[in-house]
Amino acid sequence: MxxxxxxxxxxxxxxxxxxxxxxxxxxxxxxxxxxxxxxxxxxxxxxxxxxxxxxxxxxxxxxxxxxxxxxxxxxxxxxxxxxxxxxxxxxxxxxxxxxxxxxxxxxxxxxxxxxxxxxxxxxxxxxxxxxxxxxxxxxxKDLDMQGDVYEYMLGKLSTAGQNGQFRTPKQIRDMMVRLLDPAPDNKVCDPACGTAGFLVSIAEYIREKYETEMTPEQWEHFGGAMFTGFDTDRTMLRISAMNLMLHSITQPRIEYVDSVSKQNSISSAYDIILANPPFTGTIDTESINDNLKAVCSSKKTELLFVALFLRMLRKGGRCSCIVPDGVLFGTTRAHKALRKELVENHQLQTVISMPSGVFKPYAGVSTAILVFTKTGAGGTDKVWFYDMRADGYSLDDKRTPIEDNDIPDIIARFHNPEGEADRKPTEQSFFVEKSAIVANDYDLSINRYKEIVYEKVVYDAPAVIMDRLDKLNLDIAAKMEELRGLIGE
Missing domain, CATH: 1.20.1260.30 (N6 adenine-specific DNA methyltransferase, N-terminal domain)
Incomplete structure (x- = not known):
């Protein structure tokens, strides 16, 4: 601490x-x-x-x-x-x-x-x-404290304008890890790793949950082969390698790779992918890996990365990733193709809509978390939506701690789907049938399915309101006369 x-x-x-x-x-x-x-x-x-x-x-x-x-x-x-x-x-x-x-x-x-x-x-x-x-x-005093100190230092990047793009708030990372519940034998990857925050959150979770029962082979796996991260900034690679080393991971695969390019041909290799890929920018069409174009023909990095996650996961592998809201409702052919791929050919489980202040002070973009499993054979029968309104911090530039926090509720409800079965679209979380999503052109925006209950307000009849105004005017006139009398004295 x-x-x-x-x-x-x-x-x-x-x-x-x-x-x-x-x-x-x-x-x-x-x-x-x-x-x-x-x-x-x-x-x-x-x-x-x-x-x-x-x-x-x-x-x-x-x-x-x-x-x-x-x-x-x-x-x-x-x-x-x-x-x-x-x-x-x-x-x-x-x-x-x-x-x-x-x-x-x-x-x-x-x-x-x-x-x-x-x-x-x-x-x-x-x-x-x-x-x-x-x-x-x-x-x-120990490795945990050393890691915490480095994490605090890295947190200062979040207040530094453009550099903040490398940082996903720790409470969001930890929530995403708990949704996927990784195990000691898993192989995990972040193809846009930045400072390796997601990999560190996985490491902390594994140690917290399994430390007393892990075998020597699992500890050896934990020390290196379990973790893979790619980035195109060598400074980030140095920082992420140090961050992992301070968390007892001395042999991770941390490499300089443009993940969505032809340089990366990895396929069906990982059990878990956690990522917050780049939201902005396009890349040269010639450099994009052809099998990503087959899923969604686009130069937009936020679409290409989701297609990449599907390729890099093994069958049965799971992903939790952050995407800008445009991915959920964009109307281009590439946007629709990607959403259709998730819903029809794999198992899309969850869409968590996050408030726009989560990435402040350096970005006010509205984002969501997608949770899905690679199956290659469909499996989406209904999708769970959650409207996150608070993450334990104010949604202004200061991001100070507050009591309102939906994260514990999200984790509890995600792991208890039976309890969500009867919840209505008027509530904060609810299921949407696949047929409704297909009918809406695979739109995954929560606002498309959420129902807002309007309370009926009953007003008095106009004649009653007019009588009330007349009475008020008479009262005002009487008070004015009384005031004039006081002034005259």
């Missing part, structure tokens, strides 16, 4: 970097990520030295054993003069970690080749190292 004191310490580090001239929040996160990685290498080396001292067996080393190599360790340079620290980190440690690909097995090290050391002055670097060290020495 991140306390106010820990938040203040992180905010202080952030302010020091901001004052030093690093004003892009993504750059702040990236530079902090490098330093946290450098510190983690020294921690791992200290652990191996401890094991070596106890067992007498020689353990593999990360740093060269000569003086220059040992000087690169966090525990050795952190107390030096600021100029010495800056020289060591900038000219020795940073080139060392950039060259670690192939020598180090973490996914993070694979994306270091084009990393840049951008901390401007020795004084700023010393403040950051002191601040991080204080956090680790006094506040970060």
């Amino acid at each position: 991140i306390t106010g004191e820990i938040r203040n310490k992180i905010d202080k580090i952030w302010t020091d970097m901001w004052a030093g001239g690093i004003t892009n929040p993504l750059t702040v996160i990236e530079q902090l990520t490098y330093l946290m990685f450098i510190r983690s290498l020294d921690e791992k080396e200290l652990e191996m030295e401890s094991v070596e001292a106890l067992s007498g067996e020689e353990m593999p080393k990360i740093f060269p054993q000569d003086k220059a190599g040992q000087d690169m360790r966090w525990s050795k340079f952190k107390t030096k003069d600021s100029r010495a620290i800056y020289d060591i980190v900038g000219s020795k440690v940073f080139p060392f970690i950039k060259a670690m690909n192939g020598k180090n097995t973490s996914a993070f090290s694979r994306y270091m080749q084009d990393a840049m050391f951008l901390i401007p002055t020795p004084q700023v670097l010393q403040k950051i190292i002191t601040g991080l060290d204080e956090l680790y020495e006094h506040d970060i």
Whole structure:
């Protein structure tokens, strides 16, 4: 749990970097990520030295054993003069970690080749190292806390305009994970992973639910093969690999892949897909994978990604993804073709309409969550709709915590479909028969099926209202006369 004191310490580090001239929040996160990685290498080396001292067996080393190599360790340079620290980190440690690909097995090290050391002055670097060290020495007690601290740092991207596109609010991610209820043997993927938030939420859920009963084989699977993420931004890949590493996942498949292009031919590979794909923009028609065009001939990324999820899931695999409302009711041939594919050839289970403020302050777009299972043989007989009105936070730019929260109700009702059978379209959640959806041209907008109950208001007859007005006018005239009398006195 991140306390106010820990938040203040992180905010202080952030302010020091901001004052030093690093004003892009993504750059702040990236530079902090490098330093946290450098510190983690020294921690791992200290652990191996401890094991070596106890067992007498020689353990593999990360740093060269000569003086220059040992000087690169966090525990050795952190107390030096600021100029010495800056020289060591900038000219020795940073080139060392950039060259670690192939020598180090973490996914993070694979994306270091084009990393840049951008901390401007020795004084700023010393403040950051002191601040991080204080956090680790006094506040970060375990891996969970380390992950929470990094999550809090990543949360600052949400307040940074365009960079916020990489962040789905944690409460929404956690809800989507609980809807799918992943298991330790599943293979999971986010083909537009950003900072790996969905993969981290799955990891947290697996540990919370299954930690005491997982086999050694399942733990090995959890450490790497279980998780796959793709992105087209190498900065995001570095951050997501670090985020997963801080949650005990050292060998995920985190790769630079344009997921909807011909570069990605993965098919029928995953049990679970969770994603918030790009909403805006189109891509070059020539680069789009042909089998996606077969589902919906479009250049719109939000349509192509849903078609991609269907291709990448194995039969019986499940997906929970966020789409802009336009996907639900768009009238183009591609929009209709995609919705028809979901309803007719697979099992579309749920459409959760979310309020437009969920992605504020950086976007006010209305969105929905689709939950479906790949079958290849139909299976949609009715679809459950839910009109989410609150997610536990205000829907303005500040997004402050509030009591109203539909998320627990959504999760409970989703896992108890029998209890939803008799609910009417006038209520917050209800089922819609497939035949009604087909009759409406596969429109999946909740407003198409929701019924609004209008209360009849009975007014008095006009003559009665006129009499009442006459009486009021007489009362006003009498009061005016009384007032004139008081003034005359």
